[in-house]
Amino acid sequence: MQAWGRELGFSQIGVAAVDLSSAEPGLQAWLEQGFHGDMHYMAAHGLKRARPAELLPGTLSVVTARMDYLPRDTPAGWQAVEWQRHDDPAQGLVSLYARGRDYHKVLRQRLQQLADRMAAQLGPFGHRVFTDSAPVLEVELASRSGLGWRGKHTLTLSRDAGSMFFLGEIFVDRALPATAPASAHCGQCSACLDACPTQAIVAPYRLDARRCISYLTIEHGGPIPPEFRPLLGNRIYGCDDCQLACPWNKFAQRAVLPDFDARTQLTGRGLLELFGWSEEQFLRQTEGSPIRRIGHERWRRNLAVALGNALRAAGMADGSDPADQAASVESSTSAAASLKAELRAALQAAIDDPSALVREHVTWALAQS
Structure with missing residues (x-):
C-alpha cells in the first residue's frame, strides 16, 4: 500500500x-x-x-x-x-x-x-x-x-x-x-x-x-x-x-x-484589499478553497478585527516622539499616518454594513485608534 x-x-x-x-x-x-x-x-x-x-x-x-x-x-x-x-x-x-x-x-x-x-x-x-x-x-x-x-x-x-x-x-x-x-x-x-x-x-x-x-x-x-x-x-x-x-x-x-x-490572491495581500471584496468577489477568489466555507460575513468579521489591530499599530507608529526629527522617523511617521487614514476610511465605510455581526466588529475596530 x-x-x-x-x-x-x-x-x-x-x-x-x-x-x-x-x-x-x-x-x-x-x-x-x-x-x-x-x-x-x-x-x-x-x-x-x-x-x-x-x-x-x-x-x-x-x-x-x-x-x-x-x-x-x-x-x-x-x-x-x-x-x-x-x-x-x-x-x-x-x-x-x-x-x-x-x-x-x-x-x-x-x-x-x-x-x-x-x-x-x-x-x-x-x-x-x-x-x-x-x-x-x-x-x-x-x-x-x-x-x-x-x-x-x-x-x-x-x-x-x-x-x-x-x-x-x-x-x-x-x-x-x-x-x-x-x-x-x-x-x-x-x-x-x-x-x-x-x-x-x-x-x-x-x-x-x-x-x-x-x-x-x-x-x-x-x-x-x-x-x-x-x-x-x-x-x-x-x-x-x-x-x-x-x-x-x-x-x-x-x-x-x-x-x-499557494494562491496569490490569498497570500501576502493587504487587509484593505481583502476587506474590499464584495460577496461575489469573495466567492470567486475562494473557489475551491477551504476559506469559502466560512462565508463572506465571517470573512469580513475577521478582517474588521485585523483592521482594528492594524489601526492601533498605525496609531502607535504615528505617535513617535516629536522631538526626534530624523528623516527616517519623519518618513515612517508619515506612512503610518497615511495608513491610519486609509484604515479608518475603510472601516467607516462599513459602519452601516447589512450584517449586525460585521457592524459590531467594525465599531470595535474604529475604537482602536
Whole structure:
C-alpha cells in the first residue's frame, strides 16, 4: 500500500486496529470541560468518535494516510518567513494549509482511488473514506498506526515531517495487519505552549478550542470575544503559531501535488484589499478553497478585527516622539499616518454594513485608534 499511496500523493500509509477504548476517558473529559466550544457536533457524536465499528458497522481495521501540504516552492527557513508576516499588521495572514485547494476534496478523491486499488488486489470489500469529515479520532488513529505521535499542541508530529500534513482514513471491513505505533519525542519542550497567542494550549496535550485563533476565525460563528481580538493580530483565517514554533517542523516536507501551491490572491495581500471584496468577489477568489466555507460575513468579521489591530499599530507608529526629527522617523511617521487614514476610511465605510455581526466588529475596530 505504501507504493500505491506515494503514487497518489500520500507520504505515508499505516493501519490501525479499531479498539480505541483507552482514548475514551480523555475524550469524555475534554467534552465535559466544554473545550469543544460551539462545535456541538463533537458532543452530539460523543464516544462514537472512539468507536470506529459503531460509526461504520463491520469496520475491522482503519487505513490511515498522511499527505504533506507545504507549497512546493516553500523556501528554506520557511518558519522565519512566516513569522515575518506577523510583523506587517496591514497584511492579511491566512494559515498555510488554506492557501491552496480545499484539502477535503483532494484527500477524499485520492483516498477513494487508494481504496479502489486495494479492492482490485484484495477483492471487493466494504469501506468508507474520511477526511476531517466525520466523528473520527484522527490523531489517535495516526499515532496508533505509526504516522506520528500526538504533540503537546494536540496535532500529529512526525520525526520525518513535523506536523505540516493532512490526515485521512479508510474504514474497512477487513482485518489488516496493523503497523507499529509511533513513540513520542516532545520531551521537555514547551515551545508550542509558549507561542500560542491566546494560551489555548491550557496544558500539554490539552487544547481549549474556545481560545484557539483557528477556532475563533473559522468554526465560531458569533462575535469574537473582545478579550481575544487584539491577540488575533493580522490573522484572518486560522493560525500556525504553535507549528511555527515547533522544532520538529524544520523537517516539514513539501507537497508533491500542485493542489497545495499557494494562491496569490490569498497570500501576502493587504487587509484593505481583502476587506474590499464584495460577496461575489469573495466567492470567486475562494473557489475551491477551504476559506469559502466560512462565508463572506465571517470573512469580513475577521478582517474588521485585523483592521482594528492594524489601526492601533498605525496609531502607535504615528505617535513617535516629536522631538526626534530624523528623516527616517519623519518618513515612517508619515506612512503610518497615511495608513491610519486609509484604515479608518475603510472601516467607516462599513459602519452601516447589512450584517449586525460585521457592524459590531467594525465599531470595535474604529475604537482602536
